[in-house]
Amino acid sequence: xxxxxxxxxxxxxxxxxxxxxxxxxxxxxxxxxxxxxxxxxxxxxxxxxxxxxxxxxxxxxxxxxxxxxxxxxxxxxxxxxxxxxxxxxxxxxxxxxxxxxxxxxxxxxxxxxxxxxxxxxxxxxxxxxxxxxxxxxxxxxxxxxxxxxxxxxxxxxxxxxxxxxxxxxxxxxxxxxxxxxxxxxxxxxxxxxxxxxxxxxxxxxxxxxxxxxxxxxxxxxxxxxxxxxxxxxxxxxxxxxxxxxxxxxxxxxxxxxxxxxxxxxxxx
Amino acid sequence: xxxxxxxxxxxxxxxxxxxxxxxxxxxxxxxxxxxxxxxxxxxxxxxxxxxxxxxxxxxxxxxxxxxxxxxxxxxxxxxxxxxxxxxxxxxxxxxxxxxxxxxxxxxxxxxxxxxxxxxxxxxxxxxxxxxxxxxxxxxxxxxxxxxxxxxxxxxxxxxxxxxxxxxxxxxxxxxxxxxxxxxxxxxxxxxxxxxxxxxxxxxxxxxxxxxxxxxxxxxxxxxxxxxxxxxxxxxxxxxxxxxxxxxxxxxxxxxxxxxxxxxxxxxxxxxxxxxx
Numbered sequence: 035x036x037x038x039x040x041x042x043x044x045x046x047x048x049x050x051x052x053x054x055x056x057x058x059x060x061x062x063x064x065x066x067x068x069x070x071x072x073x074x075x076x077x078x079x080x081x082x083x084x085x086x087x088x089x090x091x092x093x094x095x096x097x098x099x100x101x102x103x104x105x106x107x108x109x110x111x112x113x114x115x116x117x118x119x120x121x122x123x124x125x126x127x128x129x130x131x132x133x134x135x136x137x138x139x140x141x142x143x144x145x146x147x148x149x150x151x152x153x154x155x156x157x158x159x160x161x162x163x164x165x166x167x168x169x170x171x172x173x174x175x176x177x178x179x180x181x182x183x184x185x186x187x188x189x190x191x192x193x194x195x196x197x198x199x200x201x202x203x204x205x206x207x208x209x210x211x212x213x214x215x216x217x218x219x220x221x222x223x224x225x226x227x228x229x230x231x232x233x234x235x236x237x238x239x240x241x242x243x244x245x246x247x248x249x250x251x252x253x254x255x256x257x258x259x260x261x262x263x264x265x266x267x268x269x270x271x272x273x274x275x276x277x278x279x280x281x282x283x284x285x286x287x288x289x290x291x292x293x294x295x296x297x298x299x300x301x302x
Numbered sequence: 303x304x305x306x307x308x309x310x311x312x313x314x315x316x317x318x319x320x321x322x323x324x325x326x327x328x329x330x331x332x333x334x335x336x337x338x339x340x341x342x343x344x345x346x347x348x349x350x351x352x353x354x355x356x357x358x359x360x361x362x363x364x365x366x367x368x369x370x371x372x373x374x375x376x377x378x379x380x381x382x383x384x385x386x387x388x389x390x391x392x393x394x395x396x397x398x399x400x401x402x403x404x405x406x407x408x409x410x411x412x413x414x415x416x417x418x419x420x421x422x423x424x425x426x427x428x429x430x431x432x433x434x435x436x437x438x439x440x441x442x443x444x445x446x447x448x449x450x451x452x453x454x455x456x457x458x459x460x461x462x463x464x465x466x467x468x469x470x471x472x473x474x475x476x477x478x479x480x481x482x483x484x485x486x487x488x489x490x491x492x493x494x495x496x497x498x499x500x501x502x503x504x505x506x507x508x509x510x511x512x513x514x515x516x517x518x519x520x521x522x523x524x525x526x527x528x529x530x531x532x533x534x535x536x537x538x539x540x541x542x543x544x545x546x547x548x549x550x551x552x553x554x555x556x557x558x559x560x561x562x563x564x565x566x567x568x569x570x571x572x573x574x575x576x577x578x
């Protein structure tokens with residue numbers, strides 16, 4: 035009981051600090067009246083007006099939210115989905131074979147260090163402007179952390195466990211699903227978390243460069259017309275989305291890796 | 303270790319040689335395949351030039367004074383940005399990690415700030431601090447500080463409490479305890495954080511150049527932006543290639559520095575690697 039109370043107190047304290055920070059900003063902005071730092075109340079009101087004052091039938095989303103926020107999220111989801119669908123199986127295959135990883139190591143190192151940001155125009159030429167290009171761009175940029183981490187995880191599966199599985203005559207398929215995939219999961223999730231935050235960056239870059247909708251497109255418009263409150267609305271929206279997506283991923287990870295924490299606790 | 307040291311090192315050398323050969327075979331095969339696909343017309347030439355053209359262009363860039371100037375400017379932005387990041391991030395991490403309460407209190411603020419993509423802040427920062435190197439550095443530090451900050455905090459979690467207590471018992475103050483025990487113990491974590499921050503710093507500085515062009519100063523990003531405007535895909539790919547090489551080189555440089563500064567840590571790591 036005591037521990038729960040302490041936890042709740044810490045949680046409350048954390049949000050109180052955030053609230054106090056926002057309040058201080060509000061006071062400061064009211065006093066300074068800086069054009070660059072509008073008060074949080076104005077940003078919140080603008081966000082509500084722009085995106086969340088729609089009809090109840092659309093979950094209060096306005097047409098701007100449906101036409102810009104949802105496409106952005108869909109691009110991130112599909113792009114990341116492709117990166118996982120390619121990176122995770124390829125990573126396990128490469129990580130489990132010393133020969134294959136030997137052949138591919140330098141290429142992978144180089145591919146990972148290639149800045150995806152520099153290649154946005156190449157993707158525009160290859161895929162033309164539009165959803166396809168943005169999804170391909172996000173997938174290309176986010177596949178590397180997933181791939182490299184999965185390779186690392188698959189490579190470092192405990193050899194003793196692999197031998198044990200062989201001794202017990204588990205088939206190759208069983209070894210894969212019962213030992214190698216679960217043992218790779220912690221590293222895979224570490225890579226996926228990097229890729230998730232990367233996907234938001236790539237989404238914004240793709241939408242700033244060539245798009246007719248999306249959060250990045252809205253922010254571009256806002257900054258071109260010096261609408262600082264709207265720029266801030268976009269920044270806050272991205273912060274909240276990033277926080278929510280990360281929290282959702284942590285939730286999934288917590289669920290999937292429950293066994294892992296259990297095993298760690300046993301050895302500690 | 304069951305193996306004698308001599309046998310171990312000769313085996314390591316053989317494995318190292320094999321890795322080299324395999325890596326080379328992989329790279330050559332990839333280049334040949336890319337070239338064949340392009341020449342055979344599977345990949346449209348107008349969209350993606352053959353890899354030989356890109357490599358040729360990359361070599362030509364080394365004689366291009368504009369590109370070399372841009373390369374130097376990118377390295378400068380990287381170095382200054384990373385230096386500020388470390389100078390701010392490590393002390394901040396030490397405070398957040400060692401003063402109880404501060405860390406959990408600031409967590410919500412940090413968790414909201416961290417996911418904001420640095421490129422989304424370009425319009426704001428450009429208006430507030432003005433375009434140029436100052437904006438570049440502001441965004442680099444904002445983007446790169448998180449891994450340094452978090453790794454410093456995680457590193458402090460790993461400090462042996464007995465060592466801290468011992469020093470305290472001998473009458474050392476909190477500053478001395480931090481300097482003599484906490485900082486050395488957290489150093490390997492901090493070093494890893496700095497390497498992650500280094501690649502972020504490089505990518506952010508290039509991204510700003512690409513998105514805003516030469517108004518924010520010279521750099522590989524500005525070079526790519528110029529080539530984009532001119533509609534030349536070849537220099538874009540060649541410059542991206544060099545950016546990749548630069549990333550690898552800077553990472554290798556930091557790893558080398560890490561080995562010099564933290565030899566004890568690497569001796570331990572190598573032993574763990576050999577035992578595996």
